[in-house]
Amino acid sequence: MAPREGRRPRHVSAPSSSPAPAASPFAVELRGVRRSYGRGEQAVQALRGIDVALPHGSFTAVMGPSGSGKSTFLQCAAGLDRADAGQVLLGGTELTGLSENRLTMLRRSRIGFIFQSFNLLPSLTVQANVLLPQRLAGVRQDRRRAQELLARVGLAEHGRRRPGELSGGQQQRVAIARALITNPEVVFADEPTGALDTRTALEVLGLLRQAVDELGATVVMVTHDAVAASHADQVLFLADGQLVDSLTRPDPGAVAARMLSLTAAVTGTGAGTGAGMNVGTGYNSVVAA
Numbered sequence: 251m252a253p254r255e256g257r258r259p260r261h262v263s264a265p266s267s268s269p270a271p272a273a274s275p276f277a278v279e280l281r282g283v284r285r286s287y288g289r290g291e292q293a294v295q296a297l298r299g300i301d302v303a304l305p306h307g308s309f310t311a312v313m314g315p316s317g318s319g320k321s322t323f324l325q326c327a328a329g330l331d332r333a334d335a336g337q338v339l340l341g342g343t344e345l346t347g348l349s350e351n352r353l354t355m356l357r358r359s360r361i362g363f364i365f366q367s368f369n370l371l372p373s374l375t376v377q378a379n380v381l382l383p384q385r386l387a388g389v390r391q392d393r394r395r396a397q398e399l400l401a402r403v404g405l406a407e408h409g410r411r412r413p414g415e416l417s418g419g420q421q422q423r424v425a426i427a428r429a430l431i432t433n434p435e436v437v438f439a440d441e442p443t444g445a446l447d448t449r450t451a452l453e454v455l456g457l458l459r460q461a462v463d464e465l466g467a468t469v470v471m472v473t474h475d476a477v478a479a480s481h482a483d484q485v486l487f488l489a490d491g492q493l494v495d496s497l498t499r500p501d502p503g504a505v506a507a508r509m510l511s512l513t514a515a516v517t518g519t520g521a522g523t524g525a526g527m528n529v530g531t532g533y534n535s536v537v538a539a
């Protein structure tokens with residue numbers, strides 16, 4: 251997938267260190283990834299052979315009906331959960347097979363996370379929260395970069411406050427700054443706007459878009475919201491543990507139409523597979539290049 255025209259990463263105004271040289275053209279690659287939960291008749295096939303490759307500097311949204319495997323996809327791609335089969339690569343480094351310690355170190359230094367519920371530490375100042383990934387990774391805490399990132403998300407004056415003194419939208423901005431502090435290869439965002447009102451959500455999505463366009467970040471975002479997904483370069487649609495479709499340069503209407511037909515197909519409500527939905531065609535390989 252090519253990034254949107256006019257939205258190519260410009261690698262300008264990166265607050266400090268530039269991204270590490272890419273060992274692979276792809277920030278994230280999943281090859282034949284399978285993950286099931288439980289055993290025997292109770293087993294649930296959460297991912298049933300996922301093949302996808304997402305280039306550096308791209309913004310990808312992952313959508314699908316409830317239970318389609320979005321969270322499992324994100325967890326496996328981010329090395330928070332282990333695939334039963336297949337390979338997961340981050341910037342060319344294979345995660346499958348890494349020891350727990352090495353996986354933890356890799357997550358701390360090369361991956362940023364943004365969660366629906368912000369997950370800031372209430373007892374730390376805003377600035378200390380932003381610096382936490384560097385502290386955990388055991389690298390020098392770069393206060394200047396933290397301050398630059400806080401300024402970028404509009405919180406230059408809030409570094410000494412505690413998260414509890416900020417609004418939800420402001421807390422999510424802190425979480426974005428925290429996710430970017432280590433200059434990670436990929437930022438994984440799990441429903442980052444799920445707890446925010448519409449206007450605040452749009453601001454947060456704009457900041458994620460800026461991180462991609464101006465800092466060269468790679469963002470992978472799970473969302474239920476068609477408007478949120480339309481900020482991405484590409485939307486991947488999951489159904490029943492498989493990638494069944496994708497949309498590039500998505501607009502909210504097209505995303506909503508595909509979700510509607512997907513949900514109808516999954517629940518069997520008979521709404522058909524209009525809007526070009528590909529359910530059941532065996533399309534499960536999306537190489538975003």
Ligand SMILES: Nc1ncnc2c1ncn2[C@@H]1O[C@H](COP(=O)(O)OP(=O)(O)OP(=O)(O)O)[C@@H](O)[C@H]1O
Nearest residue numbers: 287288294296314315316317318319320321322323
């Ligand atoms: N720890 C677990 N133990 C057993 N089954 C699980 C576990 N985690 C997920 N599943 C099952 O795997 C399937 C995929 O779940 P997953 O959470 O990835 O879907 P999702 O698309 O993120 O759903 P939602 O939109 O509702 O959050 C579901 O059938 C779910 O019930």
